Amino acid sequence: MKDPAFVFEQIHLEVARNASDDFNLFHDKHKWLQITHNPFKGPIVLGFQLNTFIEYQMRLYREANHENQIIEQNDLRFSNYQITFVNALRPRQEFHLDIKKTLIKTIPNLTLGNRIALKSENKTILLGFKKETHDPLFLAATSFDQLPDLNKLKDKTMVPGSDYFLKHKYMHNGNAKNFLSGSLAEQSDYFDELNHLAHYPEIFPCSLTSGALLEKAQLEDHDFKSNPMVYTSHELSVDRHHLSQVKDNDTLHILVKQLPESRENTLNQTNIMLRTYECYGLLEHNEILFRAKMNLVPLEEILKNLGQT
Known part of the structure; x- marks a missing residue:
C-alpha cells in the first residue's frame, strides 16, 4: 500500500515558529527574500517541525504494533532521534514518510x-x-553535578566557570499544542483538559534550542541575511521519565556549548567544516530532560560546493 501523502501549508510554519520562538529568516513568508543567494525560492519547513511530525507518526506506529508494552516492561526510558537533513521541504509540497519495520536488538543492550x-x-x-533505549545514545557522559543554581543566573549569559551559554525558557501547554498542530500531529493525543490529560511531546522542548541558538548568534552580531546557517543533522536523546513530570509554566534551562570548528569535523564528502553545538535542556533541579547534538554549516559553503555561487 502506498504511503499517505502529507502537506504543510504556510500557516503551519507560522504556528510552529511562533510556538518555539524561532525567528530564522528561512521560515518567514516575507523575510526569506532577504537571505543572500537563497536557493529555496520561498519559506521552508522547520527542522524540528519535521522531527515532531516523525515523533507523532512513530507514536502511531508503536501503538499499532503493540510495541509500547516492550518499552515499558524494559524501562526503555530514552527516545532517540538521529536525523540527517538532505534537502529542504517547502509548504504545499507533498511528502511521504517511510518507516522501516522495527528491529529489536539485545546486544549489547535491548x-x-x-x-x-x-x-x-x-x-x-x-x-x-x-x-x-535504556540509556541515552547521545552525549550520555555529560553530568551537571557542579553547576551553580541556574535559577539565579541572568538570561542569555555564560554560566560561570563553564563553556555554556544559558537561555531560560518556560514550558507552556498552549505553545506545545500549537507546535503539535503546526507539525501535523493531533494535539488531543497529548492534551485534553476534559480528561485531565497533559503530556508534553518529546521534540517540543528540544525545538526551543533553535531560538536559543539564534539569540546566542544575535548577541555575537551574526548577520542572518548575508551569512545564513542551515542544519545538517540532529542527534537527540529525550528522557521520557523526566518528560512525564513536566507541567505548564515549568522552567527549562537550555545550555548551549559551541565546539571549535575543525578539519576533522566536516560535512560528508566535502571539506566544509561543521559548526557543532551540544545542547541540553535542564529542569528545576538540573535533571537532564534532553541532550541534543546539532550540526550547522553556512549556506554559502554548501552552494559553493554545489557550484551555485
Whole structure:
C-alpha cells in the first residue's frame, strides 16, 4: 500500500515558529527574500517541525504494533532521534514518510529501532532512525553535578566557570499544542483538559534550542541575511521519565556549548567544516530532560560546493 501523502501549508510554519520562538529568516513568508543567494525560492519547513511530525507518526506506529508494552516492561526510558537533513521541504509540497519495520536488538543492550526516510518529489528530504533505549545514545557522559543554581543566573549569559551559554525558557501547554498542530500531529493525543490529560511531546522542548541558538548568534552580531546557517543533522536523546513530570509554566534551562570548528569535523564528502553545538535542556533541579547534538554549516559553503555561487 502506498504511503499517505502529507502537506504543510504556510500557516503551519507560522504556528510552529511562533510556538518555539524561532525567528530564522528561512521560515518567514516575507523575510526569506532577504537571505543572500537563497536557493529555496520561498519559506521552508522547520527542522524540528519535521522531527515532531516523525515523533507523532512513530507514536502511531508503536501503538499499532503493540510495541509500547516492550518499552515499558524494559524501562526503555530514552527516545532517540538521529536525523540527517538532505534537502529542504517547502509548504504545499507533498511528502511521504517511510518507516522501516522495527528491529529489536539485545546486544549489547535491548534496543527498538526503525529506519526512517522522508521524501518529496522523488527527492530525499531527510534520513535517520528512531530508537528506544535504556540509556541515552547521545552525549550520555555529560553530568551537571557542579553547576551553580541556574535559577539565579541572568538570561542569555555564560554560566560561570563553564563553556555554556544559558537561555531560560518556560514550558507552556498552549505553545506545545500549537507546535503539535503546526507539525501535523493531533494535539488531543497529548492534551485534553476534559480528561485531565497533559503530556508534553518529546521534540517540543528540544525545538526551543533553535531560538536559543539564534539569540546566542544575535548577541555575537551574526548577520542572518548575508551569512545564513542551515542544519545538517540532529542527534537527540529525550528522557521520557523526566518528560512525564513536566507541567505548564515549568522552567527549562537550555545550555548551549559551541565546539571549535575543525578539519576533522566536516560535512560528508566535502571539506566544509561543521559548526557543532551540544545542547541540553535542564529542569528545576538540573535533571537532564534532553541532550541534543546539532550540526550547522553556512549556506554559502554548501552552494559553493554545489557550484551555485
